[in-house]
Amino acid sequence: MNDHATIIEWTSICDIDDIVPDTGVCALLDDEQVAVFRIGAGDFYAIDNVDPVSEAAVLSRGLVGSLTERIVVASPIHKQHFDLRTGECLEAPEYSVRTWQVRRQGSTLQIRRGDA
Numbered sequence: 788m789n790d791h792a793t794i795i796e797w798t799s800i801c802d803i804d805d806i807v808p809d810t811g812v813c814a815l816l817d818d819e820q821v822a823v824f825r826i827g828a829g830d831f832y833a834i835d836n837v838d839p840v841s842e843a844a845v846l847s848r849g850l851v852g853s854l855t856e857r858i859v860v861a862s863p864i865h866k867q868h869f870d871l872r873t874g875e876c877l878e879a880p881e882y883s884v885r886t887w888q889v890r891r892q893g894s895t896l897q898i899r900r901g902d903a
Contacts, residue, residue: 797890797897803829804894811860813847814898821887821898822847824871826858832871833887833898838862840882 800814806825813836814821820836836844841864849860854877859868868877869884876882887898
């Protein structure tokens with residue numbers, strides 16, 4: 788193994804049914820807040836929970852929807868839209884957020900750092 792290689796572990800955060808469709812929840816992974824969203828019956832996305840514009844940990848409470856073909860969450864404070872697939876802020880790309888990988892393990896939802 789390369790000395791510079793980092794092993795990134797999956798972390799179980801909740802049961803899939805704990806997230807109501809078309810809403811988000813906040814998960815704490817070490818000291819980082821992650822906004823995890825369930826879109827429809829079973830598509831899951833995760834981005835950083837801190838809104839980089841207001842610096843408040845609120846993105847998990849935002850409204851989800853779509854703009855053109857993008858699945859987004861609107862920040863509850865200033866209403867910027869963040870693409871749930873890429874983390875891009877549609878109105879101001881300099882305020883984009885990091886995405887997290889999401890997977891199902893049986894009925895459990897897991898996340899880990901890294902590109903989605």
